[in-house]
Amino acid sequence: MIEVEHLSKYYGNFMAIEDISFKVEKGEILGFLGPNGAGKTTTMRILTGYMPPTSGTARIAGYDIFFDSLKARREIGYLPESNPLYGDMSVRALLEFFGKLRGLDKKYLKRRISEVIEKMRLEEYAETDINKMSKGFRQRVGVAQAILHEPAVLILDEPTIGIDPVQVVETRQIIKELGKEHTIILSTHILPEVSMVCQKVIIVNEGHLIAADRPENLSIGISGQDKIKAVVRGPMREVAAALRDLNGVETVDYESTGVDGTARFNVSARINRDIREDLSKLIVNRGWGLLEMQPVGLSLEDVFVKLTTKEEI
Amino acid sequence: MRNAFGIAKKEISSYFSSPMAYLIGAVFLVLTGVFFAQYLLATQEASMRGFFSPASFFLLLISPVITMRLIAEEQKMGTLELLLTSPVTDLQVVVGKFLASMAMISGMLLLTLYYFVLLLWVGSPDLGPVATGYFGLILLAGSILSVGLLASSFTSNQIVSAVVALGILLLLWLLGNLGSFFNSVPWARDILNYLSLSTHYSELVNGVLDTRDVVYYVSFIVLALFLTVRSLESRRWR
Numbered sequence: 219m220i221e222v223e224h225l226s227k228y229y230g231n232f233m234a235i236e237d238i239s240f241k242v243e244k245g246e247i248l249g250f251l252g253p254n255g256a257g258k259t260t261t262m263r264i265l266t267g268y269m270p271p272t273s274g275t276a277r278i279a280g281y282d283i284f285f286d287s288l289k290a291r292r293e294i295g296y297l298p299e300s301n302p303l304y305g306d307m308s309v310r311a312l313l314e315f316f317g318k319l320r321g322l323d324k325k326y327l328k329r330r331i332s333e334v335i336e337k338m339r340l341e342e343y344a345e346t347d348i349n350k351m352s353k354g355f356r357q358r359v360g361v362a363q364a365i366l367h368e369p370a371v372l373i374l375d376e377p378t379i380g381i382d383p384v385q386v387v388e389t390r391q392i393i394k395e396l397g398k399e400h401t402i403i404l405s406t407h408i409l410p411e412v413s414m415v416c417q418k419v420i421i422v423n424e425g426h427l428i429a430a431d432r433p434e435n436l437s438i439g440i441s442g443q444d445k446i447k448a449v450v451r452g453p454m455r456e457v458a459a460a461l462r463d464l465n466g467v468e469t470v471d472y473e474s475t476g477v478d479g480t481a482r483f484n485v486s487a488r489i490n491r492d493i494r495e496d497l498s499k500l501i502v503n504r505g506w507g508l509l510e511m512q513p514v515g516l517s518l519e520d521v522f523v524k525l526t527t528k529e530e531i
Numbered sequence: 532m533r534n535a536f537g538i539a540k541k542e543i544s545s546y547f548s549s550p551m552a553y554l555i556g557a558v559f560l561v562l563t564g565v566f567f568a569q570y571l572l573a574t575q576e577a578s579m580r581g582f583f584s585p586a587s588f589f590l591l592l593i594s595p596v597i598t599m600r601l602i603a604e605e606q607k608m609g610t611l612e613l614l615l616t617s618p619v620t621d622l623q624v625v626v627g628k629f630l631a632s633m634a635m636i637s638g639m640l641l642l643t644l645y646y647f648v649l650l651l652w653v654g655s656p657d658l659g660p661v662a663t664g665y666f667g668l669i670l671l672a673g674s675i676l677s678v679g680l681l682a683s684s685f686t687s688n689q690i691v692s693a694v695v696a697l698g699i700l701l702l703l704w705l706l707g708n709l710g711s712f713f714n715s716v717p718w719a720r721d722i723l724n725y726l727s728l729s730t731h732y733s734e735l736v737n738g739v740l741d742t743r744d745v746v747y748y749v750s751f752i753v754l755a756l757f758l759t760v761r762s763l764e765s766r767r768w769r
């Protein structure tokens with residue numbers, strides 16, 4: 219439904235995104251996760267046809283976003299980052315305006331306007347000017363506008379930013395609901411949001427795509443490879459120092475287990491580096507005792523934090 | 532075209548939802564009314580000249596206020612992102628906004644027909660110059676508004692947009708006066724005169740309908756709108 223191929227965007231000489239590729243299948247909700255400044259908004263603006271990429275292509279529902287821009291745009295409902303809306307229009311007038319621009323015929327538009335007003339529970343505000351509404355209700359108007367023409371694809375840029383916690387929960391519920399009828403890309407810098415709402419996640423950092431998978435796979439895929447709990451019999455400090463010297467190891471901390479001469483070590487290594495064999499060899503070769511070794515699965519959060527903080531080693 | 536009308540309709544209703552449109556209309560009517568009455572009393576001739584001559588300059592002064600928000604405001608509020616990601620072309624956006632501002636000015640000019648009715652009542656005015664005069668005023672308004680729209684696409688600050696528009700317009704207006712410095716270089720004088728916004732208008736007010744003048748204004752409007760479309764496109768490319 220959405221195919222993104224090698225997208226790059228430079229603002230002048232500044233690289234905002236580089237070589238971003240991913241696919242979203244029909245009916246999926248994709249979480250587009252990354253810290254501020256990662257390039258999420260830039261990518262979404264390219265997909266919605268607001269600006270062209272410096273290089274690369276993308277197709278929405280089969281339409282090239284550059285060569286078939288108008289057709290591609292018809293298939294998209296877009297909720298931009300700060301949810302800009304015409305404040306001097308009533309909800310109904312705004313929906314009428316965008317409905318006409320999207321080429322909906324009168325009868326269908328009329329029906330859809332009452333449907334989305336009902337769906338977003340805006341009945342009481344239908345004739346209210348938008349700048350008189352609270353942020354939470356404006357958010358609903360933004361979503362109403364995006365789904366008005368029943369687009370195949372919804373692109374939501376940080377839809378839960380700047381609204382109160384109750385509305386955040388509500389908005390996530392709405393998005394999940396919308397996922398039944400639309401293919402969705404949802405950007406966020408809030409990690410738990412992805413596990414709550416999305417079936418698939420991609421992580422971007424400083425303009426680069428650094429991981430793409432299902433939220434649960436993302437932790438399974440690298441579990442046991444980079445965080446290990448081990449109980450070792452031997453001189454604590456010496457063991458720790460030896461472990462730190464091991465190729466690929468980043469940090470080591472330890473505590474006594476209480477049992478004489480043994481200690482529990484938490485070893486973490488660089489992503490995608492399996493150090494289990496090296497670790498066990500080392501301990502055996504030095505004549506210490508490896509009593510226990512247990513890989514620890516990383517949560518999505520560990521992955522996110524790990525991937526998006528710069529490695530020092 | 533349907534899209535352009537949709538955009539025009541939205542802009543027109545937003546004009547009427549703010550006091551600005553009424554205020555500008557009132558100022559224009561009062562000012563031109565004073566000049567019209569003064570001319571009528573001084574010359575005792577049933578002619579619209581007393582309206583047409585000052586009207587053009589007042590139009591030039593007030594139009595930037597009509598056009599300043601058209602694109603600048605959308606850039607500031609971020610709504611341009613919604614508008615430009617709708618399935619509409621940049622040309623439709625520009626034409627729609629231009630039509631809205633034209634409708635505003637035309638409505639205002641329609642009210643000034645009241646002066647003509649007054650003349651019919653006190654004498655027998657010559658219809659020809661009135662018709663060409665209004666035609667000229669509409670063409671002139673189109674040119675002025677298209678420059679205002681162009682200026683509005685340059686910035687997200689309405690005041691900056693109005694000042695830039697006024698600067699460009701005054702320059703184009705005064706090109707004719709500049710021409711008189713070049714009396715010894717006839718070709719330079721003729722070019723400046725031809726480029727000036729004001730010279731073509733005076734011909735029409737005098738009742739002379741020359742295609743060259745019409746072609747001038749129409750090409751002027753087309754060029755300014757074309758540049759506005761390019762300016763919008765370049766926002767996207769940045």
Ligand SMILES: Nc1ncnc2c1ncn2[C@@H]1O[C@H](COP(=O)(O)OP(=O)(O)O)[C@@H](O)[C@H]1O
Pocket residue numbers: 229232233234252253254255256257258259260261769
């Ligand atoms: N119009 C622009 N001109 C120049 N730099 C920009 C522009 N928009 C965004 N950037 C820069 O590009 C980077 C990515 O921005 P953005 O896509 O907004 O990130 P995100 O949405 O993930 O926070 C940031 O460093 C930002 O400062």
Ligand SMILES: [Mg+2]
Pocket residue numbers: 255258259260299376
């Ligand atoms: Mg952003």
